[in-house]
Amino acid sequence: MSWVLALPIIIPFATAVLSFLFRKGPEGRWLSVVGSAGLLIASGILMAEVLAEGVIAAQMGQWAAPFGITLVADLLSAVMVVITGITGLAVSVYALADIDERKEALGYHALFQVLLAGVVGAFLTGDLFNLYVWFEVMLISSFGLLILGGQRVQLDGGIKYVTLNLVSTILFLAGVGLLYGMTGTLNMADLHGAVQQVENQGLLVVVAMMFMVAFGVKAAVFPLFFWLPASYHTPAFSVSAIFAGLLTKVGVYALIRTFTLIFTSDIAFTHTILLWVAGFTMVTGVLGAAAMNDFRRILSFHIVSQIGYMILGLALFTPLAIVGAVFYLVHHIIVKANLFLVAGVARRIAGSTELSSIGGLYKSAPVLAVLFLVPAFSLAGFPPLSGFWAKYVLVKASLDTEAYWIAGIALAVGLMTIFSMTKIWGAAFWTPHPSGLEPSLSTLPSRDRAALLLPIASLAVLTCIIGFFPEPFVAFAERSAAQLLDPTAYVAAVLGDVPMEATGLAQAEVLP
Amino acid sequence: MELIVASTVGVLTAGGVYLMLRLRTFPVILGLALLSYAVNVFIFASGRLSIDQSPILSPYGEASYTDPLPQALVLTAIVISFGMTAVLVMIGLGAFFESETDRIDIDTADDAAAPEKDTQA
Numbered sequence: 001m002s003w004v005l006a007l008p009i010i011i012p013f014a015t016a017v018l019s020f021l022f023r024k025g026p027e028g029r030w031l032s033v034v035g036s037a038g039l040l041i042a043s044g045i046l047m048a049e050v051l052a053e054g055v056i057a058a059q060m061g062q063w064a065a066p067f068g069i070t071l072v073a074d075l076l077s078a079v080m081v082v083i084t085g086i087t088g089l090a091v092s093v094y095a096l097a098d099i100d101e102r103k104e105a106l107g108y109h110a111l112f113q114v115l116l117a118g119v120v121g122a123f124l125t126g127d128l129f130n131l132y133v134w135f136e137v138m139l140i141s142s143f144g145l146l147i148l149g150g151q152r153v154q155l156d157g158g159i160k161y162v163t164l165n166l167v168s169t170i171l172f173l174a175g176v177g178l179l180y181g182m183t184g185t186l187n188m189a190d191l192h193g194a195v196q197q198v199e200n201q202g203l204l205v206v207v208a209m210m211f212m213v214a215f216g217v218k219a220a221v222f223p224l225f226f227w228l229p230a231s232y233h234t235p236a237f238s239v240s241a242i243f244a245g246l247l248t249k250v251g252v253y254a255l256i257r258t259f260t261l262i263f264t265s266d267i268a269f270t271h272t273i274l275l276w277v278a279g280f281t282m283v284t285g286v287l288g289a290a291a292m293n294d295f296r297r298i299l300s301f302h303i304v305s306q307i308g309y310m311i312l313g314l315a316l317f318t319p320l321a322i323v324g325a326v327f328y329l330v331h332h333i334i335v336k337a338n339l340f341l342v343a344g345v346a347r348r349i350a351g352s353t354e355l356s357s358i359g360g361l362y363k364s365a366p367v368l369a370v371l372f373l374v375p376a377f378s379l380a381g382f383p384p385l386s387g388f389w390a391k392y393v394l395v396k397a398s399l400d401t402e403a404y405w406i407a408g409i410a411l412a413v414g415l416m417t418i419f420s421m422t423k424i425w426g427a428a429f430w431t432p433h434p435s436g437l438e439p440s441l442s443t444l445p446s447r448d449r450a451a452l453l454l455p456i457a458s459l460a461v462l463t464c465i466i467g468f469f470p471e472p473f474v475a476f477a478e479r480s481a482a483q484l485l486d487p488t489a490y491v492a493a494v495l496g497d498v499p500m501e502a503t504g505l506a507q508a509e510v511l512p
Numbered sequence: 513m514e515l516i517v518a519s520t521v522g523v524l525t526a527g528g529v530y531l532m533l534r535l536r537t538f539p540v541i542l543g544l545a546l547l548s549y550a551v552n553v554f555i556f557a558s559g560r561l562s563i564d565q566s567p568i569l570s571p572y573g574e575a576s577y578t579d580p581l582p583q584a585l586v587l588t589a590i591v592i593s594f595g596m597t598a599v600l601v602m603i604g605l606g607a608f609f610e611s612e613t614d615r616i617d618i619d620t621a622d623d624a625a626a627p628e629k630d631t632q633a
Contacts, residue, residue, distance in 0.1 A: 133592070152610045156611070158607075159540075159600075162603070166600075167544070174555075177582070
């Protein structure tokens with residue numbers, strides 16, 4: 001059983017080593033594709049195991065639960081790993097045509113695989129300090145990917161990106177230190193019980209806020225999102241796509257995990273703050289997008305606004321709202337990564353991502369136009385695409401809790417999203433190209449065309465499948481939400497069937 | 513003892529935040545380094561401060577010991593933050609040589625105006 005949990009981490013690491021060794025030749029990129037396919041298969045096995053057996057956990061090195069490093073997968077972790085596998089495979093196929101040999105020789109594929117390993121590790125770990133380590137693995141590889149190529153805009157965005165992320169990491173570490181001082185454990189399942197015995201509940205809320213800010217920077221919520229639009233439009237398109245799909249979602253995942261498992265003592269306070277944050281994040285993100293005129297910058301700001309929806313689901317903290325958050329998470333990763341991939345193709349054939357200097361794609365590349373329409377309108381929440389169901393569940397959840405204002409904001413932001421998408425649609429697809437060019441897919445070499453369009457088409461089909469047959473996905477999200485809201489199974493899987501008392505090595509209570 | 517450690521953390525944090533708010537690469541890197549030192553000392557203190565005690569449980573009867581786990585955590589954190597600082601220094605140098613300035617608040621109108629170099633095939 002422990003192999004099932006460890007493989008999704010080991011495969012990308014092994015692939016990273018191999019593709020670094022073969023980085024000078026074409027073998028490297030194929031190794032990357034094979035490795036990503038392997039990750040997808042391993043994640044599928046993990047998912048099957050979790051569906052069959054419920055929460056599964058494995059103690060690394062046979063050190064029993066609260067002391068060693070635990071890997072644990074419940075439905076949320078498993079589905080995030082599967083989505084990572086899907087996105088990773090799509091992007092590594094896309095990279096066959098998108099990444100030039102210079103970047104490959106610099107180690108693009110190795111960094112990409114390490115990034116995947118870091119993301120999967122963060123989803124699977126059951127230990128807070130281990131989560132910090134995975135965050136750093138992700139950060140350092142994403143930093144390498146971000147500045148690969150070494151242009152000035154990249155370096156500039158990279159410094160903002162890494163500085164703000166380091167500050168968040170430092171805050172996270174300080175929170176980990178305080179939490180350890182109070183409870184004497186860092187195992188998340190153990191913490192679930194241990195925090196309830198902490199006498200100084202006020203300090204616990206302080207720690208909760210430190211975690212909220214730290215993960216909030218990673219997730220790019222208001223007012224901590226500024227690094228994201230400053231950096232996401234600069235690297236190669238496949239890098240943008242994987243960042244947009246996965247990186248911020250790790251922050252959201254960490255927020256969901258800690259604020260359902262550990263910090264549930266003062267929901268009235270913490271989750272109300274999250275609700276406000278969600279509202280502001282949605283509004284500022286979408287307004288920022290409305291002010292932008294570049295394909296990728298618009299999409300970057302939309303990541304921010306969409307993060308707001310997921311936080312909204314967590315903040316409402318009802319079963320239905322958590323269902324919405326999980327569903328939104330899954331839907332959003334696929335859609336967002338896909339939009340960035342489309343932006344890359346548009347740039348390849350039309351020459352730019354600046355909306356004012358491209359156009360005519362609808363007439364000369366209708367296939368691309370259709371492939372853009374699917375994720376774009378899914379993002380905006382058009383029925384019957386996946387985004388509609390995600391938004392529907394969240395809006396219904398907020399109406400159920402009589403939070404009418406946040407439901408109104410969510411709907412209005414959806415409308416603004418359509419505005420941005422139609423802006424891209426109008427400028428890049430409908431208006432003729434300003435320099436009279438007729439950008440056509442047939443100008444691409446046929447191998448490149450296949451490598452670029454295959455992932456986009458597959459992800460678009462996936463979006464349609466989720467949209468047309470939402471029933472099993474919603475049912476899955478419901479099971480996952482039930483697990484999140486009642487972590488008994490999670491705790492039992494990690495600590496053994498008899499729930500132990502909190503180990504509490506540091507028994508002395510920290511006083512204010 | 514507590515006073516010294518607490519004020520060390522405080523001073524390091526204050527200095528780190530002050531330096532981070534400068535808009536040049538070098539002070540920002542120094543500020544980040546100071547902040548990570550502060551948090552390292554902070555984690556260390558979360559295992560309670562005790563003097564002259566080994567981080568090992570003694571096999572002989574009632575032993576007082578100091579908690580080894582925070583020390584291990586700090587060790588990990590030091591290594592990682594050292595690595596990150598090194599990377600950040602490299603990138604700061606790269607940015608400095610590329611743009612001949614170490615300011616980090618170059619506004620977006622600036623790089624939008626600069627023609628985007630196409631490095632792709």
